[in-house]
Amino acid sequence: MARGGAADGPAILARELSKRYPGPTPEDPGTLAVDRLTFEVRRGEIFGLLGPNGAGKTTTILMLLGLTEPTSGEARVLGHDPAREPLAVKRRVGYLPDSVGFYDDLTAEENLLYTADLNGIAADEAARRARERLREVGLEYARHTRVGAFSRGMRQRLGVADALLKDPEVLILDEPTLGIDPEGVRDMLALIRELAGRRGLAVLVSSHLLHQVQEICDRVGIFVGGRLVAAGRVEELAARLFGGEPVEVEVRLCRADERARDAIAKLPFVRDVRPGDDPRTLRATCEARAPGAGGEPDEPGARLARALVEAGFDIVGLSVRGRGLDDIYHRYFEGAEPGREARGSLAGRARSLDAGRPRDGAADEAAAGPVGAFVGRLRRLLPGKGGDGR
Amino acid sequence: MTGAVVVARKEIADHFRSLRFHIVLALVAVVGLVALYVAGQTIRQNAESATEAGSVFLLLFTTSNDRLVPFTSFLSFLGPLVGLALGFDAISGERARGTLARLLAQPIHRDDVINGKFLAGLATLAVLFVGVTAFVGGIGLLFTGVPPSSEELLRLVAFVVVTILYVAFWLAVAILFSVLFRQAATSALAGVALWLFCAVFLPLLAGMVADAVAPVGTDATVAEELRNAYWQADLSRLSPATLYDEAVGVLLMPDVRTTGPIVITQVIGMVEGKLSFLQSLLLVWPQIVGLVAGVALAFGLAYVSFMRQEVRA
Structure with missing residues (x-):
């Protein structure tokens, strides 16, 4: 492939990646959103990052895109460090955020053209691509419709078109099936599978719906309380678990x-x-x-x-x-949500898989009151650091 | 910088298409027309003195009668509203719509977003105030039949620039609040609160503090009274509205020679006359610098907060 550096390495590589959000007071250790996460996504592979809400999936994705700085550890996307070269990464990675939004007053096509403009794509090429992507996701009929009139599922599909507009080599989809009906979920997943397969993209899909998403994933990682408790093919996971x-x-x-x-x-x-x-x-x-x-x-x-x-x-x-997907799901996820910690042997088992790692921070999310949270926000603004400065 | 230009281009288009901008435009235009009406009546009544003053054209913007205030005072009061309206949801709106993460995932720097939005706001303000000033001036020209001299034009340009600076301060404040607060309503309310504080309470406070620091008794000396007046003037200059009032007052009225207190002995024997444009500009240069500093401070704070903020709530 002539498309730039590290063509042989994995598309996405995370090594001991951690992120701690500071707490409301200096003494507070804060919340450890991601705890020494190590995984890789190979080229041409669809990898599912599966975990319950609040597991740290979005934080991980933001770190991979260079939108937030890891507290420790390193990430490589197509051979680039997103914290240091965010533009090199963002030029080649298509991203569908969770609960993706568009400018409601603009039409579907205008929204895509804006993205093309931000990517420095020339006007005639941009128009061609916008049209093609809309056709690929089945929204050609709504080309001149204002996005304000779109349903949730249509927005999600437009999000896929948007992420593919820059002809990425890696696609990162954060909860692509969130908030759409079961039929829409199936369509969405088939669309992702087809579009990614045709382009040979490396895809990272995050979801809390193991059941649905695993069908399109080559491999999955189970991500609970900021830690990757297992990764591999679904059958392997079942056997191991x-x-x-x-x-x-x-x-x-x-x-x-x-x-x-x-x-x-x-x-x-x-x-x-x-x-x-x-x-x-x-x-x-x-x-x-x-x-x-x-x-x-x-x-x-x-x-x-x-x-x-x-x-x-x-x-x-x-x-x-005790062997089905639901059981895998339950077994791993049950211990994750605060308040559901002590549900006996199953949760204990999920934790013991990773014995020896201290488990901190995951449950203190709800600890600070509104005043504390406000003070924390102020504090974060002052000495904090984040993002992709020049 | 190209990223900022792309963002700015889109934001300008958004501003001009938005209902919000049209409301603000209508408000400023109505204010212009009212001021024009007042000025027309007053100038007609005092045609003699007006021609004596020699700059009839500028009087269009500064004349008042006992019931209504001049155009400049209207702008001083309503300008903040324009700035706040254009900026109060600049960042929080992107966040609420879910477009911020998508925008930042494009190959642009993070500051391109906030720079682009500020630039777009400035451009919109420039169009708005140049347009309204030209509109008022144009109708006034038809109305009075007195064309402006080149110096009057210069003064008018300076007036527009200072007005844009003044409103840009409020735009920057609005953007700062839109970074700090997640809710657009909170951000707008904070902006309005600061505006009212500066417009209404700061002058009152300035008087109270001045009286406390430099009390003026019944048998106060001139020095004591001056001390009190200086305290009051300096404190109220913390408000950008005061800086703006002083700056445009001097710029549009060539016969104003000072912005501070003046003693009767200084007036005795003073030769009547007008300042040249450059002298007027020199007189209010500190005020203009103060406004520039205010804009830089407010936007700087917004910039730093935005750069340090996590993308995620």
């Missing part, structure tokens, strides 16, 4: 009586059996793997079903819990 852990199997029988319960309890891989929520169901806690004698599958669910059928019970339904 649940490997060796007990599995819950829920069976629904025609008659879930004591006899059935005993039959299950005496299976070697079953640790515990108890009645389920529904009187006809039983819940068994099983070992993750249930190696059988004669080449039987080692899935505990399959073994349990076979044993029950052989013992003459009629199974109405069976489900194995």
Whole structure:
């Protein structure tokens, strides 16, 4: 590729990246929004940065764009340090902010032309590109409509057109599906996948909707309380997260009586059996793997079903819990929100994955009152530093 | 700098298209017409003395009668409103619309945004005041039939420049508040509060403080009275409105020789006459420098706060 430096390295690289927002008083250590984040996005890859609200996703993105300075650590975007060369980065990175806004009094096309102007794109080229991008995101019909009349989904699509206007090599999308209806979310994700794929872009998508976004991601990073607790392909994450852990199997029988319960309890891989929520169901806690004698599958669910059928019970339904995406999501995210910290083993597990790292700051966000917050704002203005000065 | 120019171009277009600008324009134009009417009547009544004064044209801007104040005083009072109207949501508006992050993610420097907005405001003010002054002057010309001399034109240009400076101060203050406050309403209110403080309370306070620092008794000496007057004048010069009033007063009235207190013994034996334009300018140079400093201070604060502010709330 002849498009400038470090063509072989990853498109986005973050190493031990941290950001601490100062607190309202000098003694207050402030809020650690991002805590030693390390990850990379390879060229041509869609990477999902997934985490609950307040996990530090937007702060991370702002640091990658050079819109806020990291407290420590370093970032490289296409080989450039965004804190030192923000313009070099911003020239080649398309960005869709969360809750993207446009000038409501201008038409869709005028908004795009303004962006083109800021990028120094010549007028005739700008007009051509604006038109093309609007067509690509399916907004050509609304070219001369004032953005004030746009729906949330249309704005979001216009945001994608806007981010692609400068022909970027990297696309950063912050919560691209926020506030649009399920059908719109699907369209949006398909659009991102298609447009990025066609251009071979490196894409960083942040979202709190693991479920939807993981479908278009090559890899995901789970980001909770300012820390990346896991990164990899979704299947890898599941294996790593649940490997060796007990599995819950829920069976629904025609008659879930004591006899059935005993039959299950005496299976070697079953640790515990108890009645389920529904009187006809039983819940068994099983070992993750249930190696059988004669080449039987080692899935505990399959073994349990076979044993029950052989013992003459009629199974109405069976489900194995604790392996789906929702469970990955829950397991990692549950411990993150303030006030939901102490939800027992699941949250504890998420934290223990990263044992040894002190966990500070994440919960004191709501600590300062309005007066404190105001004083903090003033204080930040005075000795603080931020942004992309020349 | 090119980024700032792009931002400024778009902002100027926005200003001229905005309802807000049209309201302000209408207000200033009405004020101009009223002042013109007052001046016309008064000049007609005192045609003799007016021609004696020799600068009928400038009287259009400075004449008052017992019911209405002249154009310059109107501007001194309403100018802040124009500046505040053009700037109170400059930054907070971008933030509220969600366009600030998108704007800053384009390959421009961060200060291009605030510089561009300030430049656009200045350009808009320039168009507004040059236009209104030309409008008032033009109608006045038809009305009185007395063309301005070249010196009067110079004075008029200086008047417009000082007016733009004065309103630019308030524009910079408005931008500063739009950086500091997230809510446009808070920012506008803070601007209006400062404006009213400067226009109404500062002169009152200046008098009170002067009386406290340099009391004037019933048997006060001239020196004591002068001390009191100087204190009061200097304190009220903290208000840009005072600086503006003094500056345009001297610039538009060639027979004004001083902005400070004057003792009767100084007047006795004084030769009647007018100052040349340069002498008038020299007389109010400190006031003009003060206004420039005010603009620089307010915009400097806005600039620094904006550069240090986090993009995220």
